[in-house]
Amino acid sequence: EDQVTQSPEALRLQEGESSSLNCSYTVSGLRGLFWYRQDPGKGPEFLFTLYSAGEEKEKERLKATLTKKESFLHITAPKPEDSATYLCAVPPDSGYALNFGKGTSLLVTP
Amino acid sequence: GAGVSQSPSNKVTEKGKDVELRCDPISGHTALYWYRQSLGQGLEFLIYFQGNSAPDKSGLPSDRFSAERTGGSVSTLTIQRTQQEDSAVYLCASSFTGSSGNTIYFGEGSWLTVV
Known part of the structure; x- marks a missing residue:
């Protein structure tokens, strides 16, 4: 059973058009929710970790929020350089390695 | 090192x-x-x-895949009979x-193509 589901699979925005990406998870005891950015041909780059419902973190045009069942990555006034695949991940109920969602592929056009 | 380093970056091999x-890995x-x-x-x-x-090898897809780590540092992933x-x-x-909740940092990856 998938523990992490991301939506939408793909998103196309015009420059300056704000939107949100969703990550829902099903682990029973959350021990952190992680957001990464992956550019084509590169490894994932760490963005944020959120640990408790209500927590928010910001970096430039990105803001990540967390509830008890999902996380949102809000992108405010995006620029073409924000185009990438955004991945979220959670530690499993048992085990060590992060479980990743399939990602949202974001394209921002000028 | 400053980041996770992987080699080769690209590999083309015959079946x-x-x-x-x-x-x-990152030092330390x-x-x-x-x-x-x-x-x-x-x-x-x-x-x-x-x-x-x-402690967790559960994701290795078959016995053709193996990995080792020496000196608590460098690791090698071996794929036999690709x-x-x-x-x-x-x-x-x-x-x-290895505690849950620790941030993990990725290398740039090794692109493997089997022809």
């Missing part, structure tokens, strides 16, 4: 040959992970090391400890 992929990181990412697919966990031990379905990006990551 049936063996390949070795190398990972040098005791936990090391291997993931696989196929075209258009998500990240698939392969194996986790804490020091030189591998098949076309092994074509993927193999990503290595490391974290300061």
Whole structure:
């Protein structure tokens, strides 16, 4: 059973058009929710970790929020350089390695 | 080092040959992970090391896949008798400890193509 589901699979925005990406998870005891950015041909780059419902973190045009069942990555006034695949991940109920969602592929056009 | 280093960055091999992929984690990181990412697919966990031990090998897809870590640092992922379905990006990551909730940092990956 998938523990992490991301939506939408793909998103196309015009420059300056704000939107949100969703990550829902099903682990029973959350021990952190992680957001990464992956550019084509590169490894994932760490963005944020959120640990408790209500927590928010910001970096430039990105803001990540967390509830008890999902996380949102809000992108405010995006620029073409924000185009990438955004991945979220959670530690499993048992085990060590992060479980990743399939990602949202974001394209921002000028 | 400053980041996770992987080599080779690209490898083309013939079906049936063996390949070795190398990972040098961030200095001081005791936990090391291997993931696989196929075209258009998500990240698939392969194996986790804490020091030189591998307490979780549950993601290795077959007995053709093996990995080792020496000196609590460098790790090698070996794929024997490669098949076309092994074509993927193999990503290595490391974290300061293996505790859940620790941030893991990725290398740039080794792109493997089996022809």
